[in-house]
Amino acid sequence: MHQTTLNDIALKAGVSAATVSYALNGHAGVSSQTRQRIQRLAEEMHYVPHLSAQILAKRTTPIICGLVDSFTGIFNNELLDAVQDEFQATGYSLLAVNRIVPELIGSDLFRGLIVFDFNVSPEARKQIDMIGTPTIYLTHPHSSQTSSVAMDNAAAITLAYNEINQSVHRRLCILTGRSSSLNNRERLATAQRLYQRDHPGADAAAITYDGQFEFSVAEQLSSTLLKEYDAFLCFNDDMALGIYKGAFDQHLIVGQDISITGFDNSLLGRTAVPGLTTIGFDIRQWARQIVQQFQNLADAPTIPPATALIAPQLIVRGSIRYGAGGGARG
Incomplete structure (x- = not known):
């Protein structure tokens, strides 16, 4: 397929290629009527300016x-x-x-x-x-x-925490991501603060587990976590779905036997059964x-x-x- 060039536009407009270049790059010396006509032709002919030419003409990179x-x-x-x-x-x-x-x-x-x-x-x-x-x-x-x-990680985790706090399931587990992640650290600080606010004297770290933001890690942890906890505040959807898989293997029904929230509003979370309550942006x-x-x-x-x-x-x-x-x- 032929790609439109400056020469093609110049031939159609009856002007020189230099005039076309000046008109399309905003240079002086081209009348308003000619500039508009060339710009219209460039659009009609689906002209795509060469990137290197743009950089040279404008003396800056886009x-x-x-x-x-x-x-x-x-x-x-x-x-x-x-x-x-x-x-x-x-x-x-x-x-x-x-x-x-x-x-x-x-x-x-x-x-x-x-x-x-x-x-x-x-x-x-x-x-x-x-x-x-x-x-x-x-x-x-x-x-x-x-x-x-x-x-806004603090506002996001507050929403998720308050939502799962309305569940009939009261044995909360906080499933975190990688400690190197700034987003994870902000979410964890908020979740633990909220938990300790609602449970004075309790150790929030005792209910916090490192899921590495990974489906496979959360799935492995689920074999023991599901025996102790029935509410899961997960810092991303992948870990939440790892708990889904563990629940399925243990013949537990999400939304009935256990409650889960995620974070990210991923496609898999949207299509899970039941759909995952989560945080999106x-x-x-x-x-x-x-x-x-x-x-x-x-x-x-x-x-x-x-x-x-x-x-x-x-x-x-x-x-x-x-x-x-x-x-x-x-």
Whole structure:
């Protein structure tokens, strides 16, 4: 299939290729009427400007680097797709990579950096910050010089905790993720604070287990946990579904014999039987906020870095058995 070139548009418009280039790149010396006609033809002929030509013409790059820790997670991919769409709508392109390459990220190829890696190490953060390019993190800031657009973990866990607290099942188990995860640490601090508020003198650590954010780990733990606990506050959907599997193996029915909440609103959680009550976030809102904050940072780098928190949403399905007068929403 033939790709439209500047020469094709020039031939159709009856002007030179240089005039077409000037018109499409905003240069002076082209009348408003000619510019509009060329822009209309470019749209009708589905012209896609060559990226290297754009960079040379505008003397800046429209490419943003998206640093991810994994391309496998449903949540990661949904957010990555949304951010790509939002950047494209504003004239940028997002290129995702899953390795930190200082020579690449620090080159003139990228206009800035979006760090999708929720578990980025302190050493990696220092390496990124030394590059000096406009950067947005998707976790809470590690310094007053860091911009971020992060999920509100404290509000999210409060929603999940209060919901499962309405269950008839009172023997609560908290299933956490990796200790290296900042998101996990924020969720854990909130969950334990709420539990100790409701159970003065109790040791919240005694009901807390490390599920590593992994389905397989939670499934292995379930063989013993299901003998002691009947309510599970899980810090992601994968671990919640690991408990589902363990319950099935022990002939227990989720939503009747045990109650479970998750976190992430994953596709598997939506299609589980019964559906998993979980925490979700408006991915599109998150993506728009990321792009807006990046534009603010890129346009006015002297403005102090900002932190934006994305509000959580409680998605109620059938994985909780509610007590009398509580949570008839399930």
